Amino acid sequence: MILGIDIGGTTSKLGLVRDGQVIARARIGTTGHADDHAFADALAHEARQLAGAHGTRISAIGIGAPNANQLTGIIEMAPNLPWKHDVPLARMMADRLGAPAVLGNDANAAALGEWRYGAGQGINDLLVVTLGTGVGSGFIVNGQLVLGSAGNAGELGHTILIPEGRDCTCGRQGCLEAYVSIRGMIATYQECGGAPGAMDVKTIADRGHQGEQAAIDCFRLTTDRLAIGLVNAVCATGPKRIVLFGGIARNGDLLMAPLRDRFHAMLLNIYKGRVDLSVSALPDDDAALLGAAALGTLE
Protein backbone atom coordinates (compact mmCIF):
# COMPACT_ATOMS: atom_id res chain seq x y z
CA MET A 1 0.00 0.00 0.00
CA ILE A 2 1.47 3.33 -1.11
CA LEU A 3 0.64 6.65 0.48
CA GLY A 4 0.44 9.42 -2.09
CA ILE A 5 0.61 13.03 -0.93
CA ASP A 6 -0.05 15.97 -3.24
CA ILE A 7 1.05 19.31 -1.78
CA GLY A 8 -0.87 22.26 -3.20
CA GLY A 9 -0.74 25.97 -2.43
CA THR A 10 -3.89 25.91 -0.29
CA THR A 11 -4.86 22.25 0.12
CA SER A 12 -2.84 19.07 0.41
CA LYS A 13 -4.37 15.71 -0.46
CA LEU A 14 -3.51 12.24 0.81
CA GLY A 15 -4.52 8.95 -0.74
CA LEU A 16 -3.91 5.26 -0.21
CA VAL A 17 -3.09 3.69 -3.54
CA ARG A 18 -3.08 0.02 -4.45
CA ASP A 19 -2.72 -1.34 -8.00
CA GLY A 20 -3.22 2.09 -9.51
CA GLN A 21 -6.47 2.78 -7.65
CA VAL A 22 -6.99 5.39 -4.94
CA ILE A 23 -8.87 3.41 -2.29
CA ALA A 24 -9.08 6.11 0.41
CA ARG A 25 -8.64 9.89 0.46
CA ALA A 26 -8.15 12.72 2.94
CA ARG A 27 -7.17 16.37 2.74
CA ILE A 28 -5.78 19.06 5.01
CA GLY A 29 -5.06 22.74 4.56
CA THR A 30 -1.50 23.53 3.51
CA THR A 31 -1.66 26.89 5.30
CA GLY A 32 -2.55 27.65 8.92
CA HIS A 33 0.03 25.42 10.62
CA ALA A 34 2.49 26.79 13.17
CA ASP A 35 5.44 25.69 11.03
CA ASP A 36 6.55 22.98 8.60
CA HIS A 37 6.95 20.45 11.43
CA ALA A 38 3.35 21.01 12.55
CA PHE A 39 2.26 20.56 8.93
CA ALA A 40 4.17 17.28 8.69
CA ASP A 41 2.62 16.15 12.00
CA ALA A 42 -0.86 16.87 10.60
CA LEU A 43 -0.10 14.94 7.40
CA ALA A 44 1.21 11.98 9.41
CA HIS A 45 -1.87 12.03 11.66
CA GLU A 46 -4.22 11.87 8.65
CA ALA A 47 -2.12 9.13 7.05
CA ARG A 48 -2.29 6.97 10.20
CA GLN A 49 -6.06 7.48 10.40
CA LEU A 50 -6.47 6.41 6.76
CA ALA A 51 -4.28 3.33 7.14
CA GLY A 52 -5.95 2.37 10.44
CA ALA A 53 -9.46 2.70 9.00
CA HIS A 54 -8.49 0.33 6.18
CA GLY A 55 -6.55 -2.08 8.39
CA THR A 56 -3.42 -1.64 6.30
CA ARG A 57 0.22 -0.62 6.63
CA ILE A 58 1.93 2.05 4.53
CA SER A 59 4.86 0.46 2.74
CA ALA A 60 6.08 3.50 0.80
CA ILE A 61 5.36 7.21 0.54
CA GLY A 62 5.36 9.37 -2.59
CA ILE A 63 5.04 13.14 -2.33
CA GLY A 64 4.44 15.54 -5.23
CA ALA A 65 5.07 19.22 -4.56
CA PRO A 66 6.04 22.42 -6.33
CA ASN A 67 9.77 23.24 -6.31
CA ALA A 68 10.59 19.76 -5.04
CA ASN A 69 14.05 18.35 -5.71
CA GLN A 70 13.97 14.60 -6.00
CA LEU A 71 17.73 14.25 -5.61
CA THR A 72 17.72 15.92 -2.20
CA GLY A 73 14.16 15.24 -0.99
CA ILE A 74 13.80 18.94 -0.28
CA ILE A 75 11.14 21.50 -1.23
CA GLU A 76 13.35 24.42 -2.19
CA MET A 77 11.93 27.81 -1.22
CA ALA A 78 8.63 27.38 -3.05
CA PRO A 79 7.10 30.79 -3.78
CA ASN A 80 3.54 29.45 -3.53
CA LEU A 81 3.92 27.52 -0.26
CA PRO A 82 3.88 28.99 3.28
CA TRP A 83 7.52 28.14 4.10
CA LYS A 84 10.17 30.40 2.67
CA HIS A 85 13.02 28.08 3.64
CA ASP A 86 14.06 24.61 2.44
CA VAL A 87 11.76 21.86 3.75
CA PRO A 88 13.24 18.32 3.75
CA LEU A 89 9.76 16.81 3.54
CA ALA A 90 10.83 13.36 2.31
CA ARG A 91 12.87 12.74 5.44
CA MET A 92 10.27 14.39 7.69
CA MET A 93 7.50 12.06 6.49
CA ALA A 94 9.71 8.97 6.41
CA ASP A 95 10.68 9.61 10.06
CA ARG A 96 7.08 10.10 11.14
CA LEU A 97 5.57 7.13 9.29
CA GLY A 98 8.44 4.64 9.32
CA ALA A 99 8.35 4.06 5.56
CA PRO A 100 10.66 5.16 2.75
CA ALA A 101 9.57 8.41 1.08
CA VAL A 102 10.32 9.95 -2.31
CA LEU A 103 9.60 13.61 -2.98
CA GLY A 104 9.34 14.90 -6.53
CA ASN A 105 8.03 17.91 -8.41
CA ASP A 106 4.46 17.93 -9.73
CA ALA A 107 5.37 17.50 -13.38
CA ASN A 108 7.64 14.56 -12.69
CA ALA A 109 4.90 13.04 -10.53
CA ALA A 110 2.47 13.46 -13.42
CA ALA A 111 4.96 11.80 -15.77
CA LEU A 112 5.47 8.82 -13.46
CA GLY A 113 1.70 8.60 -12.85
CA GLU A 114 0.99 8.34 -16.58
CA TRP A 115 3.83 5.86 -17.00
CA ARG A 116 2.75 3.54 -14.16
CA TYR A 117 -1.02 3.90 -14.28
CA GLY A 118 -2.13 6.05 -17.22
CA ALA A 119 -1.66 6.73 -20.92
CA GLY A 120 2.05 5.89 -20.85
CA GLN A 121 1.91 2.37 -19.45
CA GLY A 122 4.63 0.18 -20.93
CA ILE A 123 6.19 3.11 -22.85
CA ASN A 124 9.76 3.37 -21.62
CA ASP A 125 10.59 6.42 -23.73
CA LEU A 126 7.89 8.86 -22.77
CA LEU A 127 7.36 12.59 -22.46
CA VAL A 128 4.55 13.97 -20.31
CA VAL A 129 3.69 17.66 -20.67
CA THR A 130 1.44 19.34 -18.11
CA LEU A 131 -0.60 22.27 -19.39
CA GLY A 132 -2.01 24.44 -16.61
CA THR A 133 -1.09 27.67 -14.84
CA GLY A 134 2.39 26.84 -16.06
CA VAL A 135 3.79 24.30 -18.50
CA GLY A 136 5.73 21.46 -16.87
CA SER A 137 7.22 18.27 -18.21
CA GLY A 138 8.76 14.98 -17.24
CA PHE A 139 11.01 12.98 -19.56
CA ILE A 140 11.27 9.22 -19.15
CA VAL A 141 14.23 7.71 -21.01
CA ASN A 142 14.86 3.99 -21.23
CA GLY A 143 12.49 3.36 -18.31
CA GLN A 144 14.05 5.98 -16.07
CA LEU A 145 12.79 9.43 -15.06
CA VAL A 146 15.32 12.05 -16.20
CA LEU A 147 16.31 14.13 -13.18
CA GLY A 148 19.35 15.93 -14.55
CA SER A 149 22.57 16.59 -12.72
CA ALA A 150 20.95 18.97 -10.22
CA GLY A 151 17.51 17.33 -10.07
CA ASN A 152 15.87 19.98 -12.23
CA ALA A 153 15.58 18.50 -15.72
CA GLY A 154 12.37 18.71 -17.76
CA GLU A 155 11.59 22.42 -17.92
CA LEU A 156 10.06 22.27 -21.40
CA GLY A 157 7.79 25.22 -20.53
CA HIS A 158 10.88 27.40 -20.39
CA THR A 159 12.36 26.53 -23.73
CA ILE A 160 12.48 29.72 -25.77
CA LEU A 161 9.99 29.40 -28.61
CA ILE A 162 10.06 32.93 -30.00
CA PRO A 163 13.31 34.84 -29.42
CA GLU A 164 12.51 38.26 -27.92
CA GLY A 165 8.86 37.23 -27.70
CA ARG A 166 6.30 37.66 -24.95
CA ASP A 167 7.49 38.23 -21.36
CA CYS A 168 7.55 35.07 -19.25
CA THR A 169 7.15 34.76 -15.48
CA CYS A 170 10.72 33.41 -15.38
CA GLY A 171 12.02 36.86 -16.28
CA ARG A 172 13.02 35.91 -19.81
CA GLN A 173 11.14 36.27 -23.08
CA GLY A 174 9.39 34.02 -25.56
CA CYS A 175 9.14 30.83 -23.48
CA LEU A 176 6.66 28.14 -24.52
CA GLU A 177 4.88 28.67 -21.19
CA ALA A 178 4.20 32.32 -22.05
CA TYR A 179 2.02 31.09 -24.94
CA VAL A 180 0.46 27.72 -24.19
CA SER A 181 -0.36 27.93 -20.45
CA ILE A 182 -3.72 29.19 -19.13
CA ARG A 183 -2.24 32.65 -18.70
CA GLY A 184 -0.65 32.45 -22.15
CA MET A 185 -3.88 31.45 -23.83
CA ILE A 186 -5.76 34.30 -22.16
CA ALA A 187 -3.09 36.74 -23.38
CA THR A 188 -3.34 35.31 -26.90
CA TYR A 189 -7.12 35.61 -26.78
CA GLN A 190 -6.84 39.31 -25.86
CA GLU A 191 -4.29 39.85 -28.66
CA CYS A 192 -6.76 38.28 -31.08
CA GLY A 193 -9.33 40.88 -30.04
CA GLY A 194 -11.33 38.58 -27.78
CA ALA A 195 -14.31 39.92 -25.83
CA PRO A 196 -13.42 40.89 -22.24
CA GLY A 197 -14.21 38.63 -19.30
CA ALA A 198 -12.45 35.44 -20.42
CA MET A 199 -10.36 34.64 -17.37
CA ASP A 200 -10.18 30.92 -18.04
CA VAL A 201 -9.67 28.57 -20.97
CA LYS A 202 -13.13 27.02 -20.66
CA THR A 203 -14.75 30.38 -21.43
CA ILE A 204 -12.55 30.78 -24.51
CA ALA A 205 -13.44 27.24 -25.61
CA ASP A 206 -17.16 27.91 -25.13
CA ARG A 207 -16.88 31.04 -27.27
CA GLY A 208 -14.94 29.08 -29.88
CA HIS A 209 -17.75 26.54 -30.05
CA GLN A 210 -20.17 29.42 -30.56
CA GLY A 211 -18.04 30.48 -33.55
CA GLU A 212 -16.31 33.53 -32.09
CA GLN A 213 -13.34 34.29 -34.36
CA ALA A 214 -11.00 35.52 -31.61
CA ALA A 215 -11.47 32.30 -29.66
CA ILE A 216 -10.91 30.17 -32.76
CA ASP A 217 -7.77 32.17 -33.62
CA CYS A 218 -6.52 31.80 -30.04
CA PHE A 219 -6.78 28.01 -30.21
CA ARG A 220 -5.18 27.94 -33.67
CA LEU A 221 -2.18 30.00 -32.53
CA THR A 222 -1.87 27.93 -29.35
CA THR A 223 -1.93 24.74 -31.40
CA ASP A 224 0.76 26.01 -33.79
CA ARG A 225 3.05 27.05 -30.93
CA LEU A 226 2.56 23.89 -28.90
CA ALA A 227 3.26 21.78 -32.01
CA ILE A 228 6.67 23.44 -32.39
CA GLY A 229 7.46 22.93 -28.71
CA LEU A 230 6.58 19.25 -28.98
CA VAL A 231 8.41 18.46 -32.23
CA ASN A 232 11.47 20.16 -30.72
CA ALA A 233 11.21 18.04 -27.57
CA VAL A 234 11.08 14.89 -29.73
CA CYS A 235 14.48 15.87 -31.18
CA ALA A 236 16.01 15.70 -27.70
CA THR A 237 15.07 12.29 -26.33
CA GLY A 238 13.19 10.57 -29.17
CA PRO A 239 10.13 9.43 -27.16
CA LYS A 240 7.66 6.87 -28.45
CA ARG A 241 4.73 8.77 -26.98
CA ILE A 242 3.88 12.23 -25.68
CA VAL A 243 1.07 12.49 -23.13
CA LEU A 244 -0.59 15.85 -22.52
CA PHE A 245 -1.95 16.40 -19.03
CA GLY A 246 -4.27 19.15 -17.71
CA GLY A 247 -7.54 20.84 -18.57
CA ILE A 248 -6.27 22.54 -21.75
CA ALA A 249 -5.63 19.11 -23.31
CA ARG A 250 -9.28 18.14 -22.73
CA ASN A 251 -10.26 20.35 -25.68
CA GLY A 252 -10.50 17.64 -28.30
CA ASP A 253 -11.89 19.46 -31.32
CA LEU A 254 -10.32 22.89 -30.70
CA LEU A 255 -6.89 21.69 -29.63
CA MET A 256 -6.03 18.00 -29.77
CA ALA A 257 -7.36 17.19 -33.25
CA PRO A 258 -5.60 20.08 -35.04
CA LEU A 259 -2.55 19.63 -32.79
CA ARG A 260 -2.13 16.01 -33.88
CA ASP A 261 -2.29 17.06 -37.55
CA ARG A 262 0.17 19.89 -37.07
CA PHE A 263 2.54 17.83 -34.90
CA HIS A 264 2.75 14.94 -37.34
CA ALA A 265 3.14 17.31 -40.30
CA MET A 266 5.98 19.21 -38.60
CA LEU A 267 7.92 16.22 -37.24
CA LEU A 268 11.44 15.72 -38.54
CA ASN A 269 11.28 12.93 -41.17
CA ILE A 270 13.12 10.29 -39.15
CA TYR A 271 10.50 10.50 -36.38
CA LYS A 272 7.42 10.31 -38.59
CA GLY A 273 5.23 7.36 -37.66
CA ARG A 274 7.42 6.66 -34.63
CA VAL A 275 5.85 8.90 -31.98
CA ASP A 276 2.22 9.50 -31.05
CA LEU A 277 0.33 12.09 -29.05
CA SER A 278 -2.12 11.11 -26.30
CA VAL A 279 -4.20 12.77 -23.59
CA SER A 280 -3.84 11.80 -19.94
CA ALA A 281 -5.76 8.64 -19.07
CA LEU A 282 -5.87 9.36 -15.34
CA PRO A 283 -9.12 10.58 -13.75
CA ASP A 284 -8.79 14.35 -13.15
CA ASP A 285 -9.58 14.13 -9.44
CA ASP A 286 -7.03 11.41 -8.71
CA ALA A 287 -4.27 12.25 -11.18
CA ALA A 288 -2.10 14.19 -8.73
CA LEU A 289 -2.46 11.52 -6.03
CA LEU A 290 -1.63 8.72 -8.45
CA GLY A 291 1.37 10.70 -9.67
CA ALA A 292 2.57 11.17 -6.11
CA ALA A 293 2.03 7.48 -5.39
CA ALA A 294 4.06 6.61 -8.50
CA LEU A 295 6.99 8.49 -6.95
CA GLY A 296 6.59 6.15 -3.99
CA THR A 297 7.06 3.13 -6.25
CA LEU A 298 10.61 4.33 -6.98
CA GLU A 299 11.73 3.33 -3.48
Add this chain to the structure above:
Amino acid sequence: MILGIDIGGTTSKLGLVRDGQVIARARIGTTGHADDHAFADALAHEARQLAGAHGTRISAIGIGAPNANQLTGIIEMAPNLPWKHDVPLARMMADRLGAPAVLGNDANAAALGEWRYGAGQGINDLLVVTLGTGVGSGFIVNGQLVLGSAGNAGELGHTILIPEGRDCTCGRQGCLEAYVSIRGMIATYQECGGAPGAMDVKTIADRGHQGEQAAIDCFRLTTDRLAIGLVNAVCATGPKRIVLFGGIARNGDLLMAPLRDRFHAMLLNIYKGRVDLSVSALPDDDAALLGAAALGTLE
Protein backbone atom coordinates in the same frame (compact mmCIF):
# COMPACT_ATOMS: atom_id res chain seq x y z
CA MET B 1 42.29 -3.48 -27.25
CA ILE B 2 39.38 -1.82 -29.01
CA LEU B 3 39.13 -1.39 -32.76
CA GLY B 4 37.58 1.94 -33.69
CA ILE B 5 36.22 2.40 -37.22
CA ASP B 6 35.07 5.76 -38.53
CA ILE B 7 33.07 5.50 -41.77
CA GLY B 8 33.22 8.65 -43.88
CA GLY B 9 31.78 9.50 -47.27
CA THR B 10 35.08 9.01 -49.11
CA THR B 11 37.52 7.56 -46.57
CA SER B 12 37.11 5.18 -43.64
CA LYS B 13 39.63 5.14 -40.81
CA LEU B 14 40.59 2.33 -38.47
CA GLY B 15 42.44 2.66 -35.20
CA LEU B 16 43.55 0.44 -32.34
CA VAL B 17 42.67 2.18 -29.10
CA ARG B 18 43.98 1.40 -25.62
CA ASP B 19 43.37 3.59 -22.55
CA GLY B 20 42.07 6.45 -24.65
CA GLN B 21 45.07 6.52 -26.99
CA VAL B 22 45.10 5.60 -30.67
CA ILE B 23 48.19 3.39 -30.93
CA ALA B 24 47.89 2.40 -34.59
CA ARG B 25 45.98 3.72 -37.58
CA ALA B 26 44.96 2.66 -41.09
CA ARG B 27 42.56 3.95 -43.71
CA ILE B 28 40.78 2.64 -46.79
CA GLY B 29 38.54 4.21 -49.37
CA THR B 30 34.83 3.94 -48.61
CA THR B 31 34.03 3.93 -52.33
CA GLY B 32 35.35 1.67 -55.07
CA HIS B 33 34.38 -1.70 -53.56
CA ALA B 34 32.23 -4.21 -55.43
CA ASP B 35 29.58 -4.11 -52.70
CA ASP B 36 29.14 -3.69 -48.95
CA HIS B 37 30.49 -7.20 -48.30
CA ALA B 38 33.69 -6.43 -50.20
CA PHE B 39 33.99 -3.21 -48.18
CA ALA B 40 33.59 -5.14 -44.92
CA ASP B 41 36.19 -7.68 -46.12
CA ALA B 42 38.63 -4.84 -46.79
CA LEU B 43 38.01 -3.33 -43.34
CA ALA B 44 38.53 -6.72 -41.70
CA HIS B 45 41.75 -7.28 -43.64
CA GLU B 46 43.18 -3.93 -42.48
CA ALA B 47 42.08 -4.61 -38.90
CA ARG B 48 43.83 -7.99 -38.86
CA GLN B 49 47.00 -6.43 -40.29
CA LEU B 50 46.96 -3.73 -37.57
CA ALA B 51 46.38 -6.20 -34.77
CA GLY B 52 49.00 -8.60 -36.14
CA ALA B 53 51.63 -5.87 -36.47
CA HIS B 54 51.08 -4.95 -32.81
CA GLY B 55 50.85 -8.53 -31.55
CA THR B 56 47.47 -7.92 -30.06
CA ARG B 57 43.90 -9.23 -30.20
CA ILE B 58 40.82 -7.11 -30.86
CA SER B 59 38.44 -7.49 -27.92
CA ALA B 60 35.68 -5.16 -29.08
CA ILE B 61 34.75 -3.11 -32.14
CA GLY B 62 33.12 0.32 -32.24
CA ILE B 63 31.94 1.80 -35.51
CA GLY B 64 30.81 5.39 -36.07
CA ALA B 65 28.92 6.11 -39.28
CA PRO B 66 26.36 8.49 -40.72
CA ASN B 67 22.73 7.29 -40.50
CA ALA B 68 23.71 4.48 -38.16
CA ASN B 69 21.07 3.04 -35.84
CA GLN B 70 22.63 1.75 -32.65
CA LEU B 71 19.53 -0.24 -31.67
CA THR B 72 19.67 -2.33 -34.84
CA GLY B 73 23.35 -2.14 -35.77
CA ILE B 74 22.33 -1.06 -39.26
CA ILE B 75 23.43 1.86 -41.46
CA GLU B 76 20.06 2.95 -42.82
CA MET B 77 20.14 4.12 -46.43
CA ALA B 78 22.81 6.78 -45.90
CA PRO B 79 22.58 9.41 -48.65
CA ASN B 80 26.34 10.11 -48.51
CA LEU B 81 27.54 6.49 -48.59
CA PRO B 82 27.82 4.22 -51.67
CA TRP B 83 25.15 1.71 -50.56
CA LYS B 84 21.54 2.74 -51.00
CA HIS B 85 20.22 -0.18 -48.96
CA ASP B 86 20.43 -1.06 -45.26
CA VAL B 87 23.89 -2.33 -44.27
CA PRO B 88 24.02 -4.38 -41.02
CA LEU B 89 27.65 -3.40 -40.50
CA ALA B 90 27.83 -4.25 -36.78
CA ARG B 91 27.02 -7.90 -37.44
CA MET B 92 29.15 -8.00 -40.60
CA MET B 93 32.26 -6.84 -38.71
CA ALA B 94 31.56 -8.96 -35.63
CA ASP B 95 31.30 -12.06 -37.85
CA ARG B 96 34.52 -11.28 -39.69
CA LEU B 97 36.65 -10.38 -36.65
CA GLY B 98 35.14 -12.59 -33.96
CA ALA B 99 34.58 -9.74 -31.51
CA PRO B 100 31.43 -7.93 -30.37
CA ALA B 101 30.68 -4.79 -32.40
CA VAL B 102 28.59 -1.69 -31.67
CA LEU B 103 27.57 0.66 -34.47
CA GLY B 104 26.44 4.19 -33.71
CA ASN B 105 25.94 7.50 -35.47
CA ASP B 106 28.77 10.05 -35.62
CA ALA B 107 27.28 12.48 -33.11
CA ASN B 108 26.64 9.77 -30.55
CA ALA B 109 30.17 8.49 -31.12
CA ALA B 110 31.48 12.01 -30.49
CA ALA B 111 29.40 12.22 -27.29
CA LEU B 112 30.72 8.92 -25.99
CA GLY B 113 34.26 9.86 -27.02
CA GLU B 114 34.13 13.08 -24.99
CA TRP B 115 32.55 11.22 -22.08
CA ARG B 116 35.12 8.40 -21.97
CA TYR B 117 38.27 10.18 -23.08
CA GLY B 118 37.68 13.92 -23.52
CA ALA B 119 36.11 17.02 -21.99
CA GLY B 120 33.20 15.11 -20.47
CA GLN B 121 35.09 12.57 -18.40
CA GLY B 122 33.23 11.75 -15.19
CA ILE B 123 30.23 13.88 -16.19
CA ASN B 124 27.24 11.52 -16.21
CA ASP B 125 24.76 14.16 -17.37
CA LEU B 126 26.38 15.50 -20.49
CA LEU B 127 25.40 17.02 -23.80
CA VAL B 128 27.81 16.98 -26.74
CA VAL B 129 26.97 19.16 -29.75
CA THR B 130 28.88 18.70 -33.01
CA LEU B 131 29.19 21.79 -35.18
CA GLY B 132 30.18 21.01 -38.75
CA THR B 133 28.50 20.54 -42.11
CA GLY B 134 25.46 19.78 -39.97
CA VAL B 135 24.70 20.11 -36.27
CA GLY B 136 24.53 16.83 -34.39
CA SER B 137 24.20 15.99 -30.73
CA GLY B 138 24.41 13.20 -28.21
CA PHE B 139 22.71 13.33 -24.81
CA ILE B 140 24.11 11.33 -21.91
CA VAL B 141 21.68 11.01 -19.00
CA ASN B 142 22.60 9.40 -15.72
CA GLY B 143 25.61 7.72 -17.31
CA GLN B 144 23.70 6.35 -20.26
CA LEU B 145 23.64 7.47 -23.91
CA VAL B 146 20.06 8.45 -24.82
CA LEU B 147 19.05 6.46 -27.91
CA GLY B 148 15.31 7.09 -27.93
CA SER B 149 12.63 4.55 -28.68
CA ALA B 150 13.67 4.17 -32.33
CA GLY B 151 17.40 4.77 -31.88
CA ASN B 152 17.26 8.29 -33.29
CA ALA B 153 17.31 10.64 -30.28
CA GLY B 154 19.56 13.69 -30.12
CA GLU B 155 18.72 15.69 -33.24
CA LEU B 156 19.32 19.06 -31.60
CA GLY B 157 20.30 20.52 -34.99
CA HIS B 158 16.73 20.05 -36.13
CA THR B 159 14.98 21.80 -33.28
CA ILE B 160 13.12 24.73 -34.78
CA LEU B 161 14.76 27.92 -33.57
CA ILE B 162 12.95 30.49 -35.69
CA PRO B 163 9.43 29.49 -36.79
CA GLU B 164 9.09 30.01 -40.55
CA GLY B 165 12.77 30.91 -40.68
CA ARG B 166 15.52 29.91 -43.10
CA ASP B 167 15.08 26.75 -45.20
CA CYS B 168 16.81 23.69 -43.75
CA THR B 169 18.18 20.66 -45.60
CA CYS B 170 15.60 18.55 -43.73
CA GLY B 171 12.81 20.18 -45.75
CA ARG B 172 11.51 22.24 -42.86
CA GLN B 173 12.25 25.82 -41.84
CA GLY B 174 14.14 27.62 -39.09
CA CYS B 175 16.14 24.69 -37.67
CA LEU B 176 19.17 25.44 -35.50
CA GLU B 177 21.32 23.68 -38.14
CA ALA B 178 20.22 26.17 -40.80
CA TYR B 179 21.97 28.90 -38.77
CA VAL B 180 24.90 27.51 -36.80
CA SER B 181 26.42 24.91 -39.15
CA ILE B 182 29.17 25.73 -41.66
CA ARG B 183 26.54 26.22 -44.36
CA GLY B 184 24.41 28.29 -41.98
CA MET B 185 27.29 30.57 -41.05
CA ILE B 186 28.17 31.16 -44.69
CA ALA B 187 24.52 32.08 -45.38
CA THR B 188 24.51 34.43 -42.39
CA TYR B 189 27.74 36.00 -43.61
CA GLN B 190 26.20 36.68 -47.01
CA GLU B 191 23.07 38.14 -45.38
CA CYS B 192 25.32 40.47 -43.39
CA GLY B 193 26.78 41.76 -46.67
CA GLY B 194 30.01 39.79 -46.48
CA ALA B 195 32.53 39.98 -49.29
CA PRO B 196 32.20 37.11 -51.80
CA GLY B 197 34.48 34.10 -51.70
CA ALA B 198 33.99 32.97 -48.11
CA MET B 199 33.19 29.30 -48.59
CA ASP B 200 34.41 28.24 -45.17
CA VAL B 201 34.24 29.42 -41.58
CA LYS B 202 38.00 29.94 -41.32
CA THR B 203 37.86 32.61 -44.01
CA ILE B 204 35.04 34.38 -42.16
CA ALA B 205 37.01 34.16 -38.92
CA ASP B 206 40.13 35.57 -40.59
CA ARG B 207 38.10 38.50 -41.92
CA GLY B 208 36.58 39.01 -38.48
CA HIS B 209 40.06 39.24 -36.99
CA GLN B 210 40.89 41.84 -39.63
CA GLY B 211 37.90 43.85 -38.39
CA GLU B 212 35.45 43.22 -41.24
CA GLN B 213 32.00 44.16 -39.95
CA ALA B 214 30.05 41.48 -41.87
CA ALA B 215 32.26 38.76 -40.39
CA ILE B 216 31.89 40.18 -36.88
CA ASP B 217 28.12 40.40 -37.31
CA CYS B 218 28.01 36.84 -38.63
CA PHE B 219 29.76 35.51 -35.52
CA ARG B 220 27.56 37.64 -33.24
CA LEU B 221 24.33 36.33 -34.82
CA THR B 222 25.64 32.76 -34.77
CA THR B 223 26.53 33.13 -31.10
CA ASP B 224 23.08 34.48 -30.21
CA ARG B 225 21.31 31.67 -32.03
CA LEU B 226 23.51 28.92 -30.68
CA ALA B 227 23.02 30.26 -27.14
CA ILE B 228 19.24 29.88 -27.49
CA GLY B 229 19.61 26.35 -28.85
CA LEU B 230 21.84 25.41 -25.93
CA VAL B 231 19.78 26.96 -23.12
CA ASN B 232 16.74 25.20 -24.58
CA ALA B 233 18.57 21.87 -24.61
CA VAL B 234 19.48 22.36 -20.95
CA CYS B 235 15.73 22.56 -20.15
CA ALA B 236 15.27 19.04 -21.53
CA THR B 237 17.80 16.89 -19.69
CA GLY B 238 19.50 19.25 -17.21
CA PRO B 239 23.13 18.39 -18.09
CA LYS B 240 26.07 19.39 -15.91
CA ARG B 241 28.23 20.17 -18.92
CA ILE B 242 27.85 20.90 -22.62
CA VAL B 243 30.83 20.09 -24.86
CA LEU B 244 31.06 21.67 -28.30
CA PHE B 245 32.85 19.62 -30.93
CA GLY B 246 34.08 20.64 -34.41
CA GLY B 247 36.06 23.36 -36.08
CA ILE B 248 33.53 26.15 -35.48
CA ALA B 249 33.99 25.74 -31.71
CA ARG B 250 37.75 26.35 -32.09
CA ASN B 251 37.01 30.07 -32.55
CA GLY B 252 37.71 31.16 -29.00
CA ASP B 253 37.49 34.94 -29.19
CA LEU B 254 34.87 35.23 -31.93
CA LEU B 255 32.57 32.44 -30.74
CA MET B 256 33.28 30.68 -27.45
CA ALA B 257 33.98 33.70 -25.24
CA PRO B 258 30.82 35.64 -26.22
CA LEU B 259 28.84 32.38 -26.35
CA ARG B 260 29.69 31.59 -22.73
CA ASP B 261 28.55 35.07 -21.65
CA ARG B 262 25.34 34.86 -23.65
CA PHE B 263 24.60 31.28 -22.57
CA HIS B 264 25.01 31.97 -18.87
CA ALA B 265 23.01 35.20 -19.14
CA MET B 266 20.13 33.45 -20.92
CA LEU B 267 19.96 30.31 -18.76
CA LEU B 268 16.76 29.72 -16.82
CA ASN B 269 17.41 30.76 -13.20
CA ILE B 270 17.35 27.27 -11.69
CA TYR B 271 20.22 26.19 -13.96
CA LYS B 272 22.48 29.15 -13.36
CA GLY B 273 25.85 28.07 -11.97
CA ARG B 274 24.92 24.43 -12.49
CA VAL B 275 25.99 23.86 -16.09
CA ASP B 276 29.16 24.82 -17.93
CA LEU B 277 30.25 25.04 -21.54
CA SER B 278 33.46 23.40 -22.79
CA VAL B 279 35.24 22.74 -26.05
CA SER B 280 36.19 19.21 -27.14
CA ALA B 281 39.38 17.98 -25.51
CA LEU B 282 40.06 15.28 -28.10
CA PRO B 283 42.81 15.82 -30.69
CA ASP B 284 41.11 16.75 -34.00
CA ASP B 285 42.77 13.98 -35.98
CA ASP B 286 41.81 11.21 -33.58
CA ALA B 287 38.44 12.43 -32.28
CA ALA B 288 36.32 10.36 -34.66
CA LEU B 289 38.35 7.19 -34.00
CA LEU B 290 38.20 7.67 -30.24
CA GLY B 291 34.46 8.25 -30.48
CA ALA B 292 34.04 5.07 -32.49
CA ALA B 293 36.18 3.18 -29.98
CA ALA B 294 34.02 4.54 -27.15
CA LEU B 295 31.04 2.85 -28.81
CA GLY B 296 33.04 -0.38 -28.58
CA THR B 297 33.32 0.02 -24.81
CA LEU B 298 29.53 -0.33 -24.56
CA GLU B 299 29.76 -4.04 -25.34
